[in-house]
Amino acid sequence: MTEAQAFVTLATTDAYCMGCIVVGKSLRRHGTSKKLVVMVSPNVSRVGRLALDDVFDEVVVVDVLDSRDKAHLTWLGRPELGVTFTKLHCWTLTHFSKCVFLDADTLVLCNVDELFEYEELSAAPDPGWPDCFNSGVFVFRPSLNTHTQILEHAAQHGSFDGGDQGVLNTFFSDWAVKDIRKHLPFVYNLTASAVYTHLPAFQQYGHHAKIVHFLGGIKPWHHSYNPQAASESSFRDSSKNFAAQFMHLWWAEYYSQNQQQVKKDDKKEDYSVQQLESSQTHPTPTQSQMSRTEALHREMRLASPLQDLTLDSLTISSSKTSEEMLSDRLSCPSREIKNILFEVLSGGETEETPIVSPPSEQETEHKDPETADDSAAGIGKAIAAETEEEDSERRRMWEQGHVDYMGKDSFDNIKRKLDLFLE
Numbered sequence: 491m492t493e494a495q496a497f498v499t500l501a502t503t504d505a506y507c508m509g510c511i512v513v514g515k516s517l518r519r520h521g522t523s524k525k526l527v528v529m530v531s532p533n534v535s536r537v538g539r540l541a542l543d544d545v546f547d548e549v550v551v552v553d554v555l556d557s558r559d560k561a562h563l564t565w566l567g568r569p570e571l572g573v574t575f576t577k578l579h580c581w582t583l584t585h586f587s588k589c590v591f592l593d594a595d596t597l598v599l600c601n602v603d604e605l606f607e608y609e610e611l612s613a614a615p616d617p618g619w620p621d622c623f624n625s626g627v628f629v630f631r632p633s634l635n636t637h638t639q640i641l642e643h644a645a646q647h648g649s650f651d652g653g654d655q656g657v658l659n660t661f662f663s664d665w666a667v668k669d670i671r672k673h674l675p676f677v678y679n680l681t682a683s684a685v686y687t688h689l690p691a692f693q694q695y696g697h698h699a700k701i702v703h704f705l706g707g708i709k710p711w712h713h714s715y716n717p718q719a720a721s722e723s724s725f726r727d728s729s730k731n732f733a734a735q736f737m738h739l740w741w742a743e744y745y746s747q748n749q750q751q752v753k754k755d756d757k758k759e760d761y762s763v764q765q766l767e768s769s770q771t772h773p774t775p776t777q778s779q780m781s782r783t784e785a786l787h788r789e790m791r792l793a794s795p796l797q798d799l800t801l802d803s804l805t806i807s808s809s810k811t812s813e814e815m816l817s818d819r820l821s822c823p824s825r826e827i828k829n830i831l832f833e834v835l836s837g838g839e840t841e842e843t844p845i846v847s848p849p850s851e852q853e854t855e856h857k858d859p860e861t862a863d864d865s866a867a868g869i870g871k872a873i874a875a876e877t878e879e880e881d882s883e884r885r886r887m888w889e890q891g892h893v894d895y896m897g898k899d900s901f902d903n904i905k906r907k908l909d910l911f912l913e
């Protein structure tokens with residue numbers, strides 16, 4: 491039997507591809523020795539696959555499985571989750587002896603290769619119902635036998651939440667009570683949003699966070715962010731903005747450079763990397779990697795209904811108020827929306843809502859790291875010296891999405907600030 495081991499993730503849409511890129515890059519950043527595999531459905535675009543190809547060892551095409559369990563899914567408020575049954579195909583990756591599945595909406599904060607010491611099925615408690623495990627991070631052993639059994643189980647019993655998590659919890663039904671060694675610590679699947687309700691615990695244990703999970707309907711790729719408003723002071727003084735910091739970290743990772751050039755020798759994909767490179771005027775590896783990631787983000791902004799969630803679309807007159815429009819799009823409670831709007835319009839800090847701001851075309855511009863002012867003192871001074879005029883300039887820049895992913899908002903700088911806050 492093979493001893494190969496892999497981290498596995500999944501994308502059935504281009505939007506989730508963006509998430510997979512961050513999963514893969516963050517695993518590589520922290521020096522994983524395991525293979526990286528992403529399962530994609532046939533409808534994922536060529537741009538999406540090429541971007542994944544830069545980061546993953548294997549891009550495996552799988553069929554879409556859909557629970558079509560509208561009743562449960564509607565009840566959960568997430569009609570899109572039926573497609574998460576596709577996740578169950580991970581058991582067919584039998585050229586690996588053991589794997590760790592990571593949802594596309596996770597972000598790895600340190601080396602987590604020790605997860606492979608756990609046995610099937612190991613997972614962390616779900617924050618909503620801790621006697622269930624959350625299926626965003628789990629350890630499993632690929633096996634066609636298990637795969638068939640799970641599908642039969644799903645066909646027979648359905649899923650109590652309409653998604654894979656319901657199926658897996660009833661299939662591995664003794665997880666809650668049988669063997670505590672199969673309970674992953676919560677820090678391997680830290681729900682970004684749950685932290686608000688467990689703030690003291692987060693302050694006590696947050697610095698041990700290993701994998702953050704952006705569970706729920708709003709994902710990091712639905713937003714950009716306002717780096718100026720999420721200034722140094724928000725890291726120091728506000729314990730309530732950590733979710734925004736994780737969001738910053740996610741974006742910084744998305745636009746970070748690949749930590750490791752993937753070996754492409756044993757690739758079997760039916761699309762050609764050279765094709766894209768030859769169609770570009772600057773085919774150096776770094777530029778082509780960067781441009782594929784950018785190309786995907788750009789495409790998403792053109793295709794996604796959230797892409798025009800710009801300040802303009804909020805303030806330009808409409809039959810609905812901007813708050814209603816945002817509320818429609820995000821299905822957030824109105825108080826949260828007020829906080830977001832306050833943040834957006836004043837450039838100040840929200841009470842307890844992550845800072846969000848719209849993606850825009852300029853966001854993908856390359857910034858010169860040399861010219862970036864990345865000193866904490868510099869940011870502090872700049873903020874103190876702000877006049878009203880600067881404020882409106884700042885807002886203008888922000889509306890255009892000027893985010894310094896390569897400089898002061900780089901992964902390393904944001905991580906450093908987050909660590910400072912958690913110390």
Ligand SMILES: O=c1ccn([C@@H]2O[C@H](COP(=O)(O)OP(=O)(O)O[C@H]3O[C@H](CO)[C@@H](O)[C@H](O)[C@H]3O)[C@@H](O)[C@H]2O)c(=O)[nH]1
Binds near residue numbers: 503593707
């Ligand atoms: O249109 C979709 C939807 C989901 N996914 C994949 O399936 C995963 C799960 O979906 P997600 O939106 O991350 O669900 P969560 O908000 O995390 O919700 C919970 O409920 C889901 C359904 O049971 C479980 O899959 C999750 O692990 C669990 O955390 C994603 O990360 C992707 O890898 C897609 O590829 N395309």
Ligand SMILES: [Mn+2]
Binds near residue numbers: 593594595704
């Ligand atoms: Mn998830």
